[in-house]
Amino acid sequence: MAANLQAQTNAQVSADSIAYQLQRKKINSMLDMRKVRFGQYSQSLNEHTGIFGFQTKGDIRRSNDILMDIVKTDDNIYKELKILLEYRAFQQRQIQSHSKEAEAINQNYVNLISKLRQQNAALKTSVQKVHTMQYIYILIIVFMFASILFLISRKSKVKV
Template sequence: MNFSKYILFLSLFFWFGNAFSQATDSLAYQLQRTKINNLLAKRSITFNQYFQSLDRHTGIFGLQTKKDIRRSNEILMDIVKTDNTVFKELKILLDYRTTVQTEVESKSNESENRNYGFIKTINLLRGQAQKLQAEAAENNRQTERYQYFLIAAVALIMILIFAIIRVKSTKAR
């Protein structure tokens, strides 16, 4: 009884552990996607600021000043930094996706190999069962043949004994 409780505990532990790891994986994936989406939203806002800074002309006669151009360049550099961060995060996301895909493929291949092994074992056992059935049928035929020979031998011996008794009884008279 205690052993069955132990087995039940282990099976539940591994089942919940597997479910938890899958939830953690999908949670990590979702967090990475959220991070990328936030970076893209930040980039969009910064890009709008860049266009606004290009339209800003604070100089004499409505021209851009060096300060306006520097501000536009700083915003543009922020956009480039954000883009680089987005690319890094996308690489992480794609690497994660590739890892998950590789795991799924390896589990699929493992399951296929296991199923192939089961099929191979089943076919082997079927072949052995058919062979044993054929041997059993042959053994039954041989047993029947031996039974017929035994019956014939017993009948022959009884006939001989009867004949010997009859010959002795006729000589004795």
């Protein structure tokens, strides 16, 4: 049963670890995408397609659109980070509960071993008492047999 529990826990931890790693990869890819978009934003700020090297409304709109994409990406990154932190908290709770279960199982084993040792000691004492009683019974039987022989031999001497 403990091995089955251990196997289930290991499978769950493995699945959670895979989910955690996938979540990390997703966040890292989002961060890479944000980095690219920020580079595009910096580039768009330097673009001046207007007359005399000024920025046009179109340039400013493109910059603002890129900036809005960056903000949306940031929002998504925050959401995914929250999920990642929830995975981490879940893993920590799971490890703590597994630790408590293992500790309880170990304590039960210790209690069982202690109980079995006490029973073993009681059985040894009981066996020792039985051996002592057997020895006493044998002595009594031998004494009775000797007494009977003594009485028989005494009775035979008296008749002679």
